[in-house]
Amino acid sequence: MLILILLPMAFLLELSPSEIIGGHEAQPHSRPYMAYLAIWHGNNSSFCGGFLVAKNFVLTAAHCNGDKIIVVLGAHNITKNESSQQVIPVRCQHPHQDYDKESHNNDIMLLELESKASLNGDVGLIPLPVAHQQMPPGNVCSVAGWGRTSAYNNLSSDTLQEADVEVMPDSACPRNRRGIYHDYNPSTMMCVGKKEKGKSSFKGDSGGPLVCQQTAQGIVSWGSEMGTPPAVYTRVSTFIPWIRKTMRMLQP
Structure with missing residues (x-):
């Protein structure tokens, strides 16, 4: 060691660039x-x-x-x-x-x-999805990481944190020219996390999996500077x- x-x-x-906000400590070694x-x-x-x-x-x-x-x-x-x-x-x-x-x-x-x-x-x-499989909006998935748990300090978590997050329609990450999602690409990215729930990945969680139905459907990629959902995940099935x-x- x-x-x-x-x-x-x-x-x-x-x-x-990308922690678990609104989550809780995972059961040790459950992932x-x-x-x-x-x-x-x-x-x-x-x-x-x-x-x-x-x-x-x-x-x-x-x-x-x-x-x-x-x-x-x-x-x-x-x-x-x-x-x-x-x-x-x-x-x-x-x-x-x-x-x-x-x-x-x-x-x-x-x-x-x-x-x-x-x-x-x-x-x-962890299993990977079938190539080009789509995860419909409304599905509840989970994300985990050791990243920051608040946008208001730089403290990351010693222990693995997790949260349930909902797959959103692509329209929830609108490609407005001046909006934060202007580079959103629905063929290679997933829009995840309902704003009202306040649960999201954040800084330090980058690279971790979005787990849906026991498969790794997404990879934590990017989101808002304050960790406000929805966040954007790489769409694994495309790759x-x-x-x-x-x-x-x-x-x-």
Whole structure:
């Protein structure tokens, strides 16, 4: 176990664009697919979420890239040396070739791990959806992460937080030229979270999965600066051919 990954809170304050607001602490290890990504850009550090889709692959957002990434699997309290944790460096980062950091389009990345995870009760895989499957508005899904729980401070959560969020129609993320959703692309993105409920992913949750009917239908991507829902998720089903092709190409 690499103790250096059990990070002090000072590490956790450098956040990537997207936390759980209005949620609650998850039952420890109830989401064995969850991955915590410790990311370095030179001397600067940040973190993201991700999820295990094969023994040696984690899926996350493309904007969670870095010079170096170390994945922690089997974690609940990320500041503690839990016996359930598996700490595995990333061998190679594979962002989507058409990722656009300005529009957030194609915000998806596969991380190839240096070694295979050991699957057990605390570390497991999550299924991916069928290619181009649509998740109709009104479906209630869930999101989880270690990100900030309020827009009014920089404190992230030591423990995994979760919230139920509703899939919204694309019209709930209107592409008004001056609105925050002007780059919303319904073919590659999902609009998630009812404004009245006040529950959403936020800063630090980027890369984590939107789980609908026990499959990873979305990836936390971007949203409002104040964490007001709806937030925007990468639509995983659109990218199933790319995911499968990339994993086949990299398998020994």
